[in-house]
Amino acid sequence: MKRLASHLGNVVVLVVGLGVLFGLPALAETYLIINATIFAAFAILALSLALIWGYAGILCFGQAAFFGLGGYTYAVAAINFGETTSAAALAILLPTIFAALLGYFMFWGRISDVYLGVITLTVSLILYRFVNQTAGEQWNIGDAPLGGFNGIPATPILNWPGRPGDQLAPEDIFSLTVGLLLIAYFACKILLATRFGRIMVAIRENETRAELLGYDVRLYKLAIFMVGGALAALSGLLFANSVFVSPTMFSLPVSGQIIIWVIIGGLGTLIGPLVGCILMQVLTNQLGTLNQVKGFAWVDPNLVLGVLLVVFVLLVPRGLTGLATDAWRRLAGLARRPPPAAAQPVQERTSNP
Amino acid sequence: MDYAIILLLQIGSAIASLVLLSIGLAVIFGMMRVINLAHGEFLMLGGYAAITAYNKGVNLWIAMLVVAPLTVGLFGALVERLVIRHLYGRLIDTMLATWGLSLAMIGFVTVVFGNTVSGISAPLGSLSIGGYRTGRYEIFLIGVAALLLVAGWLVLRYTRLGLIARGTMQNSAMAAALGTNPSAVYAVTFAVGAALTGLAGGLLAPLSGVVPTIGAAYIAKAFITVISGGAAILSGTAIASALLGAINTITTFAFTSVLGEVALLVAAVVLLRLLPQGITGRFFRRAL
Structure with missing residues (x-):
């Protein structure tokens, strides 16, 4: 029964995801599709922190670093190479290496x-x-000016692999982004179900115990940190395609937002931060327009x-x-006897001592 | 020769501003193990308090030295009551809640004062040394920072309040068992830390001006200084400020001011890798 319920959750996510992937382009205007692309790119960023904080207990306040590096690497490489497939690969690779260095240093x-x-x-x-x-x-890298505060407004759009100059339409970028979001989500799910994922959670629960059982905690943390960095870089690359790269990608508000998404959605789950991210994006957009309306200027x-x-x-x-979850249990509890308390371990938010 | 004096004064002034920026945070972190991510916004609030009071006709010195710390100290006491109190022992949650607070403060101040730079000109005029000129106010700040450190040391070392503070810092359960009231100690500590931060915000306002988002410019430096300093509040802050301030100024003189800041941050990260407990976690362990 329990197992069925968890599969039901996956099926719902998959159906909703595919529904958005194929439904939205048919229904919505281009403006909305571009907005939805940005949301989906941010959702991948939320996923990266949901993974490393929620499951590995690594509270990274600087996911924005990998996000920005991904975007900048892509833009600079794409301008220099004149085509984007290898640039995109580099944009994932470089931040992952950076995450490895930083992680080595810290862990x-x-x-x-x-x-x-x-x-x-x-x-x-x-x-x-x-x-x-x-x-x-003096800050040009090859043909690409870094542009300081203004960023690189002429960030190239992805082209079809092997056909330089043949750019993807906004609808294609949307499908790519949402598709990658779905793949990333399920890949994380599968990762967490493997031996590696289980050890990861064991380390989060009790680092000393995991270490005494013979696991090299540093290595596992480093590995998951790199996965998180790669996901954030992917998000930056996709974001660069729907907006453009600028220094704000590295800024404190971006780092802060990711943490807010995770907290509001629910730490220790993958779907929570995604939902939190989309809700907060919609809310921020609404607030931004609301404070233009008379009488609501105080809304910041x-x-x-x-x-x-x-x-x-x-x-x-x-x-x-x-x-x-609480609401669902209460509803289910009305229908039948409540399950024994031990069935579901309580999610605790304590840090490792 | 003149150049050397100017360079030394600049280094002194950089160290003083680091001490001022981080002393309030150090008090709160050292005593309560609470990381206050709204620290930058406390500084910002202190700056606004001083400038608003000055524009309303209050004497500049009173605005900076009295109004700013009082305002922020009271605000700190309020925050401790409403938010921090419920989160003791939950370090990460405290960080998140204070971050939320910092965002809310930025938003609130933006709504009230607008997203523009306000400023007052630095008092005391300037001083010329050979062919170079420097502000007298910056020398005044060096004095204030030194005075704060000495006063803090005297209070911690020789007063009953200081004894209670040191006891709570070392072992709060034991201090409570001996009859102190930890909840009151924490409340006072947080308010004092906030007041010191407000003082720093007021004093630095003439040099840097204030915008609602200025906290972000301060916070990294303040954190890095406190964390590199380690467990001892005063000596840790002083040593870390001296080291990082010197690195910052020398790199700034040699290259550019942005590279100076980058050098400061890089030095701190390397330092933490070598001494994860901070400088006073390894050396001078018995210092205050």
């Missing part, structure tokens, strides 16, 4: 949770500062996001998925 240094958060935050701030001041000739997106985050941390620490 082999045995830096604890909080310090890890501060270091990753600092790294993304360094990149932000650095890229922000790269205006001018930051103010609303901040208050929401505080409220969720204090009152709904398990996020929307937690609320939904």
Whole structure:
């Protein structure tokens, strides 16, 4: 019964995903499709943190670093190569290597949770500062000007593999992004069901115990951190295709948003952060337009996001998925006897000591 | 020779501003093991408090030295009551909640004051050394930073309040068993930390001006200094500020100011890799 229910969840996600993938282009206008592409790109970013924080306990405040690096690598490489397939591959590879270096530095240094958060935050701030001041000739990489504060407005659009110059239409980018989101989601699901995924969760639950059982904790953490970096880079690459790259990709608000999505959606699940991401994106968009309306000038997106985050941390620490699970259990409990308490381990948000 | 003096003064001023930026955070982190991610916004609030008071006709020195710390200290006490109190022992949750607070403060101040730079000119005029000129106000700030460190040391070392603070820092359960009230100690600590932060915000406002988003510019430096400093509040902050301030200024003189900041951050990251417990986690362990 339980097993069936979890498969039911996967089937629902798959059906909804495929529905959006094939349904939306038929129904919506181009503007909406481009917006939906951005949401889906961000959803991959949310997935990257959901994986490494929710399942490996690595609170990375600097996912934006990989997001931005992915976008910038893609833009610079695509301008220089004149075609985008190899540029896209490089845009995933380079941030993953960067994640490996940073991860080596942190996990082999045995830096604890909080310090890890501060270091990753600092790294993304360094990149932000650095890229922000790269205006001018001396910062050209090959043919590509980094452009400082303005970024690279002429970020090339992906072309069909092997056909340089034959660009993808916005509808194709949309299908690609949503398709990759679905693939990434299920790949993470499968990853978590493997031996590797189980060990990962064991490390999150009790690092010392996992280590005493003979697992090299550093290696596992490094591996999952690299997967997270690669996903964030993929998100940056797709984002660069629907907007363009600029230093804001590295900025604090981007890093902050990802964490808010995960908290509001529900830490320790994969679907929660995706839902949280889409909901918050829609909300931010609405707030942005709302404060133009007379009488609502006090509505500032930051103010609303901040208050929401505080409220969720204090009152709904398990996020929307937690609320939904409770509601579902209560409904199911009305119909039949409640399941024994031990059936579902309580999600605890304690950090490793 | 003149150049050397100017360089030394610049280094001193960089160190002083790091001390000012991070001392409030260090007090809160050192005592309560709470990471206040809204620290940058506390600084911002202090700056706005000073500038608003000054524009309303309050004497500049009173605005900076009294109004700013009082405002932010009271605000800190309020935040401790409403939010932080419920999250003791949950480090990550505290970080997230204070981050939410920081966003909310940015939003609120943007709505009230608008997203523009406000500023006041630095008082005290300038001083010339040979062919170079420097602000007297920056020398004043070096004095204030030194004074704060000395005063903090005296309070911690010689007063009853300091004794309670040190006891709570070392072993809060034991301190509670001996009759202190940890909840009151924490409330006072947070308010004092916030007040010190407000003072720093007020003092730095003439140099940097204030915008609602200025916190982001300060926060990384403040964190890095506190974390590199390690467990000891005063000596940790002082040593880390000295080291990082010197690296920052020398790189700035040699190259550009952005590279100076990058060098500061890189140095701190390398330092943390070598000394994960911070400088005073390894050396000077008995210092305050």
